[in-house]
Amino acid sequence: MSADLGRSVIPAQRTPLDDKILPGIVRDVELSQPLPVIPAEQPDGRRAEQAWLLVRLFSEPLGALLLDIPSAGLNPADLAQAVEAELGEAVRKRLGDVPVPVHGINPASEPDFLAKRRAVLTTAPHITVVVCTREHPAELTKCLDSLLAQEYPAFRILVVDNAPETEATADVVRAAAARGPVDYMVEPKGGLSFARNAAVRAAPGQILAWLDDDEVADPHWLAEVARALHEHPDADVISGVIVPAELETKAQIWFEQFGGHSKGRGFKPDEFGPHTKHIQSPLYPLPPFGTGANMTFRPGVIERIGLFDTALGAGTPAMGSEDTLAFTQVLLTGGTIVYQPSAITRHYHRRDLEGLRKQMVGYGTGLVAAYTSLLLSRPLLIFPLLRLVPSALKDMTGKDTARTATIREDFPQELLSDNRRGMLAGPRAYLKSRRAARAKVRATQA
Incomplete structure (x- = not known):
């Protein structure tokens, strides 16, 4: 399908009928x-x-379930049937050989899951939550509200204002700081990796949990991060799950069809390290080992891998994947990443088609830019990367792969073309980003 034909399936303007429809x-x-x-x-x-x-x-x-809603709605029996079909095994594993409950459960004793969380909270480690932001005061307000509502006893929030143009972010932080432990700092060099690295330098020896400004955290997010740190004392990184905060536009629905942020990882806990490289190569982040919008590093790990690459990430020509490169570097240096899907954050996806298209381009550009960075520092990795090409082509073009299994017929195929176009731009974008990053450093040193 050509780009023009693909775009023709999307209404150019809203109609009165659109205002009566809520996609999800x-x-x-x-x-x-x-x-x-x-x-x-x-x-x-x-x-x-x-x-x-x-x-x-x-x-x-x-x-998670994505269900079509009939005109009569979904009743409790419908929901129980859908849960049984998709998640019945997981339910029975926890409740025994009983059907999915329609009327709720009144347990005779505290469930194991809650008991373990309560035990972890008695020795909860202090965590610094980092939010890097730039001129998104409304989004940041919701993010900070969710963090201040955490059911966790020992944390602070560090907001990094990246190359601010106004006082809007500082005003939001001042208001939040009146209600809880919120600190503020400025990183004048534009680019997400510069902001991330500024936070690392400002918080030496601390556990750092990262959240994007267009997200809100589940009330138990930090408690579940602490659970993973407790249950996996050798883990360098804890990665949580990111679910949609809303699906009010077709673009948001399509992003979830593309796999959202989990890209097939789902809700099964997992662990990656030297013992799993025969299952999933540290050089092949699909399904992803994690994402920068919900990740936690133990003290010293980011410094050990040389900080985040300032030629990658939002605000650069490379557009993204500073997190992907960091995860890969952790694994290549013998580290361990734990995927903890009970540590939940909720993301406000881009609402418009043009924003989604830019995101798809950015994902492709950033991924190949990250590979370019990796090869420039470790040229011999070209040989294992070449061996991964058949798997990559299969995932990109095959059916029922981690990239395509959840795509429905209404998904605009040109978005996949945009993603591939971004991949082709990746190497050049990285080199341009690296020159720009060096120029920013020189400008601050002058």
């Missing part, structure tokens, strides 16, 4: 409580087409 709603379904009714018509009068459901049991996420 996002809900948590807690199996310990009576299952809800999900009506087709929402309180604002719009007709919801799909429901993205995070299925939880005693707050533990078991998985």
Whole structure:
């Protein structure tokens, strides 16, 4: 399909009918409580087409469902049937040989999942949460509100204002600091990796948990990070799961169809290190080992890999993947990454098609730019990378792969072309980014 034909499936302008349609709603379904009714018509009068459901049991996420909503809505029996079909095994593993409960559960004793969380919180380590931001005061306000509501006893928040143009971010931080432990610093050099590295230097010897400014954290996010640190004392990095905060536009639905931030990783805990390289190469981040929007590093790990590459990340021609490169470097140096899907954050995806298109280009550009950075520092990696090419081509073009399994018929195919176009631009973009990063450093030293 050509780019022009692909774009023709997307209305150029909104119609009155569009204002009556809500592409998707996002809900948590807690199996310990009576299952809800999900009506087709929402309180604002719009007709919801799909429901993205995070299925939880005693707050533990078991998985996600994307269900079409019939005109009569989804009743509790419908939800129980859908959960049984997709997640029945996970439910029975925790509850025994019983059907998915429709009317909730009244446990005789404290569930193991909650008991372990409570035990971890008695010796909770102090965590510094870092939020790097640039001129997004409204988004930052929601992010900080969610962090100040954490059910965790020992943390502070460090906001890094990256190359600010106004006082908007500082004003938001001042208001938040009146309610809790929020600190503020400025990194004048534009670029996410410069901001990340400034935070690392400002917080030596601290556990650093990272959250983007267009996210909100689940109330138990830090508690579940602490659980992973406790249960995996040798882990260098803890990576959580990122779920949608809303799906109110087609662009947001399509991003989830492309795999969202998890790209097939799902809700099964996992571990990556020297003992798993025969299962998934440290050079092949699909499904991803983690993402920079929900990652936690133990003290000294970022310094050990040489900090974040300032030629990568948002605000550079390379556009992204400073996190992907960092994960790869941790694994290549013998480190361990733990994927903890109970550590949940919620992301506000780009709402418009043009924003999604730029994101798809950026993902492709950043990934290949990260490989370019890696090869410039370790040229001999070209040989294992070449051996991975057949797997990469299969994932990009095959059906039912980590990249394509959740794509539906309405997904605009030109978005995949945009992603591949970004890949082709990756090497040149990295070299341009590196020159720009060096120029910024020289300018501050002059």
